[in-house]
Amino acid sequence: MPEVQEKFGVKDPLQVIDFLGMMGDSADNIPGLPGVGEKTAKKFLTAYGSMENLLENTHELKGKMKEKVENAKELGLLSKKLATIMLDVPVTFEAKDFELEQPNIEKVTQLFNELEFRNLLTNFLKTFANTDGVKATIASNSSEEPLKSTSKKASTKTDGQFGLFDSPGTGSFQETEISSGYKTIKNTDHFYQHINTPLSRKLLLTKLMQQTSVCFDTETTGLKALEVELIGIAFSWEIGKGYYVSFPENHSETKTILEEFRPFFTSEGIEKVGHNLKYDIKVLSNYEMPVKGSLFDTMIAHYLINPDMRHTMDMLAETYLNYQPVSITELIGKKGKNQLSMRVIPIKEQTEYAVEDADITFQLKEHFTKELFEGNLTKLFNDIELPLVSVLTAMEIEGVNVNVGFLNELSVALTDDISRLEKGIYEQAGEEFNIASPKQLGIVLFENMQLVTKPKKTKTGQYKTGEDILSYLAKDHKIIRDIQEYRQYKKLQSTYVDALPNEINEKTGRIHTQYMQAVAATGRLSSNNPNLQNIPIRTERGREVRKAFIPRDENYVLLAADYSQIELRIIAALSEEETMIEAFKNGEDIHASTAAKVFNVPLKEVTREQRSNAKTVNFGIIYGVSAFGLSNQTDLSRSDAKELIDTYYETYPKLKAYMSSQVDFAREHGYVETVLNRRRYLKDINSRNAMIRSGAERNAVNAPIQGSAADIIKLAMIHINSRLEKEHFKTKMLLQVHDELVFDVHKDELERVKPMIKYEMENAFKMQVPLDVEVGLGNNWLEAH
């Protein structure tokens, strides 16, 4: 009905609302029909989409009407009837449907005459009958096939689209349906509504507050949660239905609008469903909007259900819902400098995209709730992973202070050393080349200089120049030692010293890493942008970088708390290997203790080399090392390595038995699990390919150990965080590095917090082996170690 658009200058497709508004305005003077007001009507209907929803939920509207009408309910029925008659469609249809239809002019005329709505009738006919008189003409299309009412759910045809069973010319999307096999937004019933007025937001909020579980999804200007601006938020709590609240570009205006939804976000009683909620919560934190109540994160749910798979929503939608969502790439382009901002995408497409995501996510929840239960994962999900979301969010928002000046000085010094080494290397090689290029370096070392007769090659035919290769040659060639040093400094400079200052957030002046909670197949976290879990510590020069990590200010001190040998303690406890358990109970140096036993010498007479070899075996056990691998890593010959491993298993027989039992369990059940029932499926455990199979067997041993350690530190993090909050400490948890936690401790709290952290870490999970935590303090991360 373009006439309506012209007449009222309305671009919004929901012309019917304007018509109703007009009707309301005109009806102001008519007894029995209160004025609704065009704007009011529009807003209410925008929020609720259908008259039915509108009438069921607009308490406020009804309240206002009460002044004018004795029986609000009666008015509701009247309006409903009006809408039905005027538009000749059942009111269960959504507002968007209305624009496809012409009002049934005959019926409306009849009704208005009956009701003596003279002004209204005049206006109505002016608008729809295209006459200025009272003569009622029956619109020619009113006899056409009525809108399909067969759909049970919210049944909206997107604009310009036809339904599945509609008239000819609709073959195009059926073809795509056949070719992809997935349902898409084009052939799926949905009602996604854009919300952008105060009243409609109020109505949405009212509706939100009546729910027990709602999915929300933020649309933003980018990927860095702490730097982006909010563009919109999609909400969904019903299959195929949802709302998209859009926000202006102005930050404080956005904040004001978002503030309207505070009751929802801070409601303890409404479960918040989302996909990667940590991101959304961080975005909202930019507007000082906390998110309370229980969470349900579909990304994490799926991570527990199958940690080895990918957990993108697109993939989950295809797998679990047989549905292919609108691709973000199609919408805003491939990532790169030409990628569009969501902001410039037409609001209709934004709405479709955003609400679809929320809709899908909400639907996924049902699937995953069931699968979590079936996998015995509900407790892990609810008691560990979901509470951890909030802990990690807080850590990421908190960030860590860094000494940029120090890093800059370090960089200058490294540049000096690098160029000095560079010169020397060129001299020794007799030519200039790019030392940082393994390809060029290999040619120089092994072709031109021929340092080795049979150099090893990679599968792509390049010469191997890795650290293990170079270290064999280091003794005999100064150039190799220089190259090793060069490599080390280059690495330090590019990956850490020069990169870290670029990661500082302009607003906070701190580095905010991101913890990935659904990446590592064993249950560990990972860290990126920047990765703060691989800051150097082993080499003298490298560990300097740690000095750059400093407390918040002079009132604080960094505290680093490390689990000592947690993985070995876990394997000792799980295997119930008494000898090893005793060693831990007695507080022995486990590697020395192992050495004493396998080399059959008194503890005090263990040599450095023996301890070192024992240590290598201890770690090898965790990772599943072979005699070959062990001999490669130590000075031992292959046969000595084999003997050492054999003796090791004789010393710790139950350990060997445990490892076999894990492999057996995996063969039988297809998965292994941690102390908190975190699962890892090992599909290759029965592979005929020996190499693939043994890889799975190593995983069968390693995953429960590494994963249990991850479980335990996560538990400790949750406990510590909750105590820091409850007891109102200023101290903040900053970093997690697999078996270590780093805190910014207020000096006044040190005496209370230090033992608390140690206690919570050591007692996070009870086993037959005690857990031991070493706590250090310092004015930088290195000192705190």
Added chain:
DNA sequence: CCGCCCACGC
């Protein structure tokens, strides 16, 4: 733009 090589952590 992406795969490869290399190197940092636990």
Added chain:
DNA sequence: GACGTACGTGGGCGGA
């Protein structure tokens, strides 16, 4: 005879 330690992230190179 070959192959053979888990889990990650990221920078630089070089070919497409």
